[in-house]
Amino acid sequence: MSCQTPIIVALDFPSRDAALALADQLDPALCRVKVGKELFTRSGPAVVETLQDKGFEVFLDLKFHDIPNTTAMAVKAAAEMGVWMVNVHCSGGLRMMAACRNELDKLAGKQPLLIGVTVLTSMEQEDLAGIGLDIAPQEQVLRLAGLATQAGMDGLVCSAQEALALKAAHPALQLVTPGIRPAGSAADDQRRILTPVEALQAGSDFLVIGRPISQAADPAQALAAVVAELA
Numbered sequence: 047m048s049c050q051t052p053i054i055v056a057l058d059f060p061s062r063d064a065a066l067a068l069a070d071q072l073d074p075a076l077c078r079v080k081v082g083k084e085l086f087t088r089s090g091p092a093v094v095e096t097l098q099d100k101g102f103e104v105f106l107d108l109k110f111h112d113i114p115n116t117t118a119m120a121v122k123a124a125a126e127m128g129v130w131m132v133n134v135h136c137s138g139g140l141r142m143m144a145a146c147r148n149e150l151d152k153l154a155g156k157q158p159l160l161i162g163v164t165v166l167t168s169m170e171q172e173d174l175a176g177i178g179l180d181i182a183p184q185e186q187v188l189r190l191a192g193l194a195t196q197a198g199m200d201g202l203v204c205s206a207q208e209a210l211a212l213k214a215a216h217p218a219l220q221l222v223t224p225g226i227r228p229a230g231s232a233a234d235d236q237r238r239i240l241t242p243v244e245a246l247q248a249g250s251d252f253l254v255i256g257r258p259i260s261q262a263a264d265p266a267q268a269l270a271a272v273v274a275e276l277a
């Protein structure tokens with residue numbers, strides 16, 4: 047079954063059982079799912095396989111960031127798991143991203159989308175200053191987008207706030223945007239946020255939504271509400 051919406055639900059849970067309990071309330075025709083560091087560290091590849099068996103396309107969000115060889119081999123391992131999307135940090139640099147592209151291009155069969163994380167949506171200008179980057183988030187995102195394009199990446203993780211500028215400068219890159227908050231939802235630890243409709247209007251291709259769905263009293267209803275808002 048192929049997914050008909052741009053929604054990716056983040057399964058940020060401390061156990062396989064909790065993640066699968068949420069997945070069982072979701073329809074693979076209405077969303078993809080994301081397995082991140084917490085769930086993967088606790089449950090490993092088995093949970094990815096189970097989700098795929100249930101019909102979900104899986105974004106393996108481990109944000110690899112290491113020397114080129116190590117990162118490329120990690121991306122290859124993810125591809126062999128059959129995931130739909132995998133990501134690495136653009137700040138690992140051009141040679142790191144190019145090594146990942148090169149490794150995936152050697153594989154027979156379907157490759158996952160290879161996505162570069164730019165500036166985390168939890169960061170704002172003062173956070174960049176704190177790590178020695180005296181630059182506005184959008185400027186840094188555009189700079190990393192240039193490297194990602196050179197490396198042949200399929201897309202970027204960024205804030206939807208940067209989507210308009212990115213689509214103008216790099217139309218071929220697919221934009222995966224977390225920091226999505228339906229009107230009235232708590233921002234939590236996110237800083238650069240937009241609503242689902244604003245994000246799509248700005249040019250986002252995929253919307254990553256975690257707590258507004260996973261922590262809702264009725265997650266299926268919360269997902270349906272976002273789908274309806276987008277329609």
Ligand SMILES: O=C(O)c1cc(=O)[nH]c(=O)n1[C@@H]1O[C@H](COP(=O)(O)O)[C@@H](O)[C@H]1O
Pocket residue numbers: 056058082107109133163165166167168203204224225226234236254255256257258
């Ligand atoms: O790569 C990601 O998915 C990601 C990148 C980023 O810049 N910001 C970000 O929030 N994420 C992930 O997107 C999800 C957002 O979750 P919520 O804030 O609960 O909607 C989390 O699983 C984060 O790990």
